Amino acid sequence: xxxxxxQVAETTTWVVATVIIIFILVVSVYASSGLSKAVKSVNSxxxxxxxxxxxxxxxxxxxxxxxxxxxxxxxxxxxxDILEKNQITDEEKNLAKIVFTNIxxxxxxxAISINKIQSLLTEKKLSAIGNKRSETIKINANxxxxxxxxx
Amino acid sequence: MRNKFFxxxxxxxxxxxxxxxxxxxxxxxxxxxxxxxxxxxxPFDVREIEGRLMINRVSECISKQGLINPIFLSNIxxxxxxxxxxxxxxxxxxxxxxxxxxxxxSAIKPExxxxxxxxxxxxxxxxxxxxxxxxxxxxxxxxxxHCVEFQKDGNPLYCDGNLEEVYKSTGDEKSYGIMQINTAxxxxxxxxxxxxxxxxxxxxxxxxxxxxxxxxxxEPTQKYYSNWKAAIRGYNGxxxxxxxxxxxxxxxxxxxxxxxxxxxCAPGTKIQSEQTKGISDACNLNxxxxxxxxxxxxxxxxxxxxxxxxxxxxxxxxxxxxLVKTFFDGNENLKSDCEIQEEKIFERQSRCTEGRFYxxxxxxxxxxxxxTSAVRKTEKNAV
Numbered sequence: 447x448x449x450x451x452x453q454v455a456e457t458t459t460w461v462v463a464t465v466i467i468i469f470i471l472v473v474s475v476y477a478s479s480g481l482s483k484a485v486k487s488v489n490s491x492x493x494x495x496x497x498x499x500x501x502x503x504x505x506x507x508x509x510x511x512x513x514x515x516x517x518x519x520x521x522x523x524x525x526x527d528i529l530e531k532n533q534i535t536d537e538e539k540n541l542a543k544i545v546f547t548n549i550x551x552x553x554x555x556x557a558i559s560i561n562k563i564q565s566l567l568t569e570k571k572l573s574a575i576g577n578k579r580s581e582t583i584k585i586n587a588n589x590x591x592x593x594x595x596x597x
Numbered sequence: 598m599r600n601k602f603f604x605x606x607x608x609x610x611x612x613x614x615x616x617x618x619x620x621x622x623x624x625x626x627x628x629x630x631x632x633x634x635x636x637x638x639x640p641f642d643v644r645e646i647e648g649r650l651m652i653n654r655v656s657e658c659i660s661k662q663g664l665i666n667p668i669f670l671s672n673i674x675x676x677x678x679x680x681x682x683x684x685x686x687x688x689x690x691x692x693x694x695x696x697x698x699x700x701x702x703s704a705i706k707p708e709x710x711x712x713x714x715x716x717x718x719x720x721x722x723x724x725x726x727x728x729x730x731x732x733x734x735x736x737x738x739x740x741x742x743h744c745v746e747f748q749k750d751g752n753p754l755y756c757d758g759n760l761e762e763v764y765k766s767t768g769d770e771k772s773y774g775i776m777q778i779n780t781a782x783x784x785x786x787x788x789x790x791x792x793x794x795x796x797x798x799x800x801x802x803x804x805x806x807x808x809x810x811x812x813x814x815x816e817p818t819q820k821y822y823s824n825w826k827a828a829i830r831g832y833n834g835x836x837x838x839x840x841x842x843x844x845x846x847x848x849x850x851x852x853x854x855x856x857x858x859x860x861x862c863a864p865g866t867k868i869q870s871e872q873t874k875g876i877s878d879a880c881n882l883n884x885x886x887x888x889x890x891x892x893x894x895x896x897x898x899x900x901x902x903x904x905x906x907x908x909x910x911x912x913x914x915x916x917x918x919x920l921v922k923t924f925f926d927g928n929e930n931l932k933s934d935c936e937i938q939e940e941k942i943f944e945r946q947s948r949c950t951e952g953r954f955y956x957x958x959x960x961x962x963x964x965x966x967x968x969t970s971a972v973r974k975t976e977k978n979a980v
Contacts, residue, residue, distance in 0.1 A: 460617060464621065464624075467621060467624060467625065468624060471624065471625065471627075471628030471631075472628075474628060474632050475628060475631045475632050475635055478632040478633075478635050478636045479635045479636075479639070481636065482635060482636045482637075482638075482639040483639060483642075486639055486640065486641045486642055504653045504656060504657070505652070505653070505656055505952045505953065505954040506954070508656050508657075508660050508663070508954045508955070508956065509954045509955040509956075510663075511660075511662045511663030511956075512660065512663035512664075512954070512955040512956040512957055512963075513663070513955060514663060515662070515663035515664055515956075515957050515961075516663075516957050516961065516963060517961050544902065545902065545955045545963070546955075548902065548905050548907070548953070548955070548965055549953040549954055549955050549965060550953075551914060552907070552909070552914060
């Protein structure tokens with residue numbers, strides 16, 4: 447009788463162990479399927495290998511060039527105006543707001559920085575957490591303009 | 598006896614266990630094989646990054662250091678309806694108005710969603726191409742004038758935005774403007790030249806085509822119209838009050854537009870619609886791939902920043918302002934996948950990517966440029 451009990455206990459142990467092993471294997475196969483889809487979907491955000499700089503944004507850079515080439519309300523090219531004054535006027539800031547909010551999604555936080563003096567262009571503030579894209583153009587040896595966009 | 602029993606039982610248990618271990622080993626090996634197979638069997642999906650790279654490449658080609666390449670857009674004001682061109686005779690004014698119609702229609706043509714639209718118009722014998730069909734309708738509707746007078750101070754669009762001075766049909770009907778849109782039936786501001794043309798094309802002509810292309814009987818004359826003839830018939834209406842010979846009259850204007858707009862409507866002319874000058878050629882893009890069908894599509898839309906508007910529809914941000922100009926290249930059929938993708942991404946459809954940037958034209962007019970790219974390649978990326 448004792449021997450039969452021991453056999454039943456041993457069999458139960460192995461049956462349960464088998465079920466657990468099969469369960470783990472099934473979960474692993476399922477996970478590898480999901481993982482392959484996630485890992486193998488190559489996109490520009492996740493694939494630093496495809497872009498030398500992970501946060502590089504060519505369209506943002508193009509827009510910044512475009513903004514600097516635009517004439518301000520006084521008819522002066524913004525690039526030359528910044529070069530002369532070493533700062534950005536309120537009118538130019540307003541234009542930057544219109545330009546950069548229209549090329550980005552509504553929910554983004556956008557800031558422009560001239561010589562490290564940062565001005566927020568949107569109501570939403572930049573946060574320490576979250577992915578930021580930024581592009582910088584050197585105006586001359588001492589000054590630079592930077593645009594920062596956070597999703 | 599006892600020892601013998603245990604000894605026998607132990608051997609049996611060992612044998613059962615070794616079979617069991619063998620089975621477990623097999624199951625675990627199968628599981629590992631399955632995992633490796635599943636992981637490495639699914640392809641790398643590079644469509645999104647290919648689309649993004651294509652957008653970057655096209656943006657570099659369109660705008661160099663913030664200035665739009667003049668081969669794409671020299672000056673956005675050439676395409677708007679500010680009516681700066683002047684004319685003194687009716688014929689000159691018709692010419693100016695006709696050129697503006699062609700410019701507007703060719704800008705919206707890719708958005709209409711009808712494949713081989715020019716070919717279908719031509720093969721039916723109604724016109725040389727779609728733009729010329731609209732010219733023929735405008736000729737019949739308003740003699741190609743938007744205002745009461747053909748011009749004032751040389752401006753053929755002096756009335757644009759002023760309903761009092763916009764050309765109105767005689768009689769009780771409230772049809773206004775270049776395309777004579779009936780405001781009793783359609784909710785539109787007919788005083789706006791561009792809005793009237795876009796509405797007439799999109800909401801009347803093309804809608805009538807979609808609804809009646811299979812064929813419909815025009816009861817007053819018992820004539821049966823299909824395809825573009827049905828669309829033309831629908832433009833005038835299917836009721837008793839219209840012009841019974843409207844379709845024939847519009848088609849009869851083919852000669853008029855051929856004579857007056859040979860650059861657009863001469864036999865054999867296909868308007869490249871300012872859109873399809875070939876982005877692939879201009880930007881050195883190579884659309885060839887290992888598959889027979891074209892696997893790529895790229896579209897570039899230009900918008901004037903001054904009237905740029907977006908709106909949120911079902912959680913998606915959509916541009917609601919009017920296009921200034923459009924270019925496209927590649928397989929147009931992929932475009933419909935982009936429209937579906939706005940709702941949900943399907944694995945086996947082509948992947949669409951979108952990007953917007955800002956630039957200025959040669960006269961320093963601010964322009965927003967939207968680039969849409971679609972990459973198919975589902976056989977290698979999603980199967």
